[in-house]
Amino acid sequence: MVMGDPGPGGKYGEYGGRFVPEPLMAACMELEESFRSAWADETFRFQLNTILSDYAGRPTPLTECRRLSQRVGVRILLKREDLAHTGSHKINNVIGQALLAERMGKKRLVAETGAGQHGVAAATAAALFGMECVVYMGELDIMRQELNVFRMELLGAEVRPVKSGSRTLKDAVNEALRDWVSTCETTHYCLGSVMGPHPYPWMVRELQSIIGEESREQCRQLLHGLDPDWVVACVGGGSNAAGTFAGFISTTANLVGVEAAGGAAISNGVPGVLHGMMSNLLQDDTGQVLEAQSISAGLDYPGIGPEHAFLASLGRARYETAGDGEVLVAFKLLAQMEGIIPALESAHAIAWVSREAGKTIPFGSTVMVTLSGRGDKDVAQVKDLLRGG
Amino acid sequence: MVADISASFPARPSPADQIVARSAHDPGTIETRLRFWRDEGRKSLCCYLMGGMSRDWLDILQAISHGGANIIEVGIPFSDPMIDGPVIQAASRMALDAGATPATVLDEISRVEAGVPLVVMTYYNLLLKGGLSRMAKHMSRASISGSIIPDLPPEESAPWIREADGSGIENVMLVAPTTPVDRARRICESTRGFVYCVGTMGVTGERDSLSRTAREVAAKVMSVTDKPALVGIGVSTPAQAAGACSIADGVIVGSAIVRRVMEGAGASGVEKFVRSLRDAIDS
Numbered sequence: 296m297v298m299g300d301p302g303p304g305g306k307y308g309e310y311g312g313r314f315v316p317e318p319l320m321a322a323c324m325e326l327e328e329s330f331r332s333a334w335a336d337e338t339f340r341f342q343l344n345t346i347l348s349d350y351a352g353r354p355t356p357l358t359e360c361r362r363l364s365q366r367v368g369v370r371i372l373l374k375r376e377d378l379a380h381t382g383s384h385k386i387n388n389v390i391g392q393a394l395l396a397e398r399m400g401k402k403r404l405v406a407e408t409g410a411g412q413h414g415v416a417a418a419t420a421a422a423l424f425g426m427e428c429v430v431y432m433g434e435l436d437i438m439r440q441e442l443n444v445f446r447m448e449l450l451g452a453e454v455r456p457v458k459s460g461s462r463t464l465k466d467a468v469n470e471a472l473r474d475w476v477s478t479c480e481t482t483h484y485c486l487g488s489v490m491g492p493h494p495y496p497w498m499v500r501e502l503q504s505i506i507g508e509e510s511r512e513q514c515r516q517l518l519h520g521l522d523p524d525w526v527v528a529c530v531g532g533g534s535n536a537a538g539t540f541a542g543f544i545s546t547t548a549n550l551v552g553v554e555a556a557g558g559a560a561i562s563n564g565v566p567g568v569l570h571g572m573m574s575n576l577l578q579d580d581t582g583q584v585l586e587a588q589s590i591s592a593g594l595d596y597p598g599i600g601p602e603h604a605f606l607a608s609l610g611r612a613r614y615e616t617a618g619d620g621e622v623l624v625a626f627k628l629l630a631q632m633e634g635i636i637p638a639l640e641s642a643h644a645i646a647w648v649s650r651e652a653g654k655t656i657p658f659g660s661t662v663m664v665t666l667s668g669r670g671d672k673d674v675a676q677v678k679d680l681l682r683g684g
Numbered sequence: 685m686v687a688d689i690s691a692s693f694p695a696r697p698s699p700a701d702q703i704v705a706r707s708a709h710d711p712g713t714i715e716t717r718l719r720f721w722r723d724e725g726r727k728s729l730c731c732y733l734m735g736g737m738s739r740d741w742l743d744i745l746q747a748i749s750h751g752g753a754n755i756i757e758v759g760i761p762f763s764d765p766m767i768d769g770p771v772i773q774a775a776s777r778m779a780l781d782a783g784a785t786p787a788t789v790l791d792e793i794s795r796v797e798a799g800v801p802l803v804v805m806t807y808y809n810l811l812l813k814g815g816l817s818r819m820a821k822h823m824s825r826a827s828i829s830g831s832i833i834p835d836l837p838p839e840e841s842a843p844w845i846r847e848a849d850g851s852g853i854e855n856v857m858l859v860a861p862t863t864p865v866d867r868a869r870r871i872c873e874s875t876r877g878f879v880y881c882v883g884t885m886g887v888t889g890e891r892d893s894l895s896r897t898a899r900e901v902a903a904k905v906m907s908v909t910d911k912p913a914l915v916g917i918g919v920s921t922p923a924q925a926a927g928a929c930s931i932a933d934g935v936i937v938g939s940a941i942v943r944r945v946m947e948g949a950g951a952s953g954v955e956k957f958v959r960s961l962r963d964a965i966d967s
Contacts, residue, residue, distance in 0.1 A: 304839065314808060316767045316834040317871070318882055321862035459773055460763065472766050477886035479862070568809045568835065569764060581785040582813030583763040 297611060298500070298544045298602070303327075305493020308608060310601035313492040315571045319472070322479035323571075327494040329399050334501060339394065346390050350423070351380040353387075353505065357513035357663075363632040367652040370661045372523065373635070374510040376535060376668060383638065383668030384506060384535045385416035389485055391502035393420035396483035403427040403482040407471040409436055409464035409531065410593035410640065411443025412668055413487030418452035420485070428452040431470040433463040436592045443672055461586035463595045464531075468570050488532025489600035492571030496600050500537040506665060507542020514663055522546040523663040525656055529643040530554050530614065531594040533603045535667035540612060548663075550612035552603060553647040555622075558587030560599035561607045561614035567598075574601040590619040590680070591639035591673075617646040625649055626670065626677060638668035639677070712854040713829045714755065714801050714877035718912035718933060721754065727965045728934030729925070730914055731941055731958055732805065734759040734775035735793070736784025738945055742796050747951035748941070749799045751958025756798060757832065757936065760789050760806035767834045769889030771939040775946065786810050786819065794826040803830035803856065803877070808844075816844055820851035830854040830877045838874055845874070856880050859905050861897040872909035879905050881932060884918035889939045891918040894927045902932040922964030929965040937961060 305311045305327075313323055333339040347353040355378050360371040376384035389406075396404060404421050406428070408414030414430040421428030430447055434456045437444055447454050460466035468491070475484040489496045489503070514523050526543045528536035530552035540550050554561060560575040567576035569584055577585040577597035587595045599614075606612035617625075622639060625646035630636045637645060644664050648656065656662060670677070711719065721728050731753040733745055748756055761779035765772060779789075786806070793802065804823055811819045811833065823831065831853050836844060838857060848855045854876035859868045861882065872879055883898030884891060898915050905913045915928040916936030928935040944954055 312840055314835045317858035318860035318885055320837055469764055469766055473887045567812055582810040
């Protein structure tokens, strides 16, 4: 079954798996077993749903974009993850993982972060559950996202700068894994996307599938029982897209993931192994991993979740790209047409829809876009870019 | 000839899995040598060097051999060395910046006579990208006897082992302090050359003292196999090496050597250090 349980090997076709050093195998197996049991436990699901509604602000609304729709010629509906607590969909995942960590008796969370959204969410969950939290963040991203660093610190987390490699998300994941090797008895690695070794790609997709389930029902209500023609989400590792697609996989909707042009693992990558998984990867001729380049720190990742690589190979979802320039235009467009400032990550999805309306997407289609996060964190960076700073 | 290794690693072991037929194989160069030394009552010293990290790395390789190492582990640099600490990360970076690739490291090795068996240590993506069959044959041409691929667990290792066995490369597997004993038994059945006992839960690097877990993991391994067991990760001084050898068949020292190379110790300085390790474990 596509987007079902990948089984004990964690395989999605040839992708996925668990490529970790032996010291981490026991921790990955313990995590898989704990998640399997928690996910089948009604009490756990009830606790999680209660926190998501009472604390994190779920369900998030579905917003019809009247002016933007008129402008581009397709009917655009936004799933408003930007309105969730901490400003992005990342909260869905961290609340689930923190609740699981508590159930497993772990008192400390480590996390990696790119744009800072997952780091802020992890720090938030740690504060809520009274846990210690260490967030690894690339030095380059720390400079790009100063405010999010301060947010994490305000929330009581320790932000550790990562100076190795490209000093971005990829290296932050390496550093978090290194931390976990020596601390896994007391520490849960709260991974932020549908990537990494099994069970993470599956577990994070399950925790994010609430986006797809809610929005499918919201669409049906609005569209008199029908599903949208197109479902679009941005993809770095791909967690908001995976959660969204999970709700629409058994509908006839066209599924589209939009990667940053400079980090397009599906378009430009080839299968390889990084961060514990087999997936598509930007790499050179000898297998060294390349650095992704994007205006958006959250999409600056040379790989992609293994299930996306699988969906692409099946042709069930298509993966497109948006470049930095058109993303900035989309960022302003959504702000000025709808009064919503999107995260730069989410603006990739908007950019692709506004470019392809009337081309790939026939005029008159209904398009549901997951707006994965809000753009407050990006305002300073965009100000510099627009003013030529 | 290899049975499907991954078949003996089901996610949930059942009692039947504990009776896995020992895969018959002829012990290769490494295992044969290590068993010989053990039978002689000697301990084995395995030293690590990052391939291509300095211009004189081949001289250093020979110096390590002259200093008394029994096996040399040669790193092939990878952009994302997940299990390595700061010292070997920096060495990887230096080697990559100097233009090292799997092909250059293997070609350069084939130009020297190391005098001891060589084991390649690298990450799986480089083998995948190079082609498993091609990489195994290239290693064989470079007189490499073994491989250690830390991010290739037994569940995923069947394709590589098929090629490695075919080219006479002994693929060494890891047992960690957290490895359950049943799993350790199956790993020890599948490993070739020796068992790499991960002495410390952590990344490669120097530690102030030999970890308590080193003793536990060595005891666990020796209770389930008679294949040679070497302790590595977190062993950095002659005293620690001697300590590790009192509980296992030998010891692996990496970061302590690589750090000396980075500090400019040169071939003679490294040889002196290796000799101090040798003397400590022989005394």
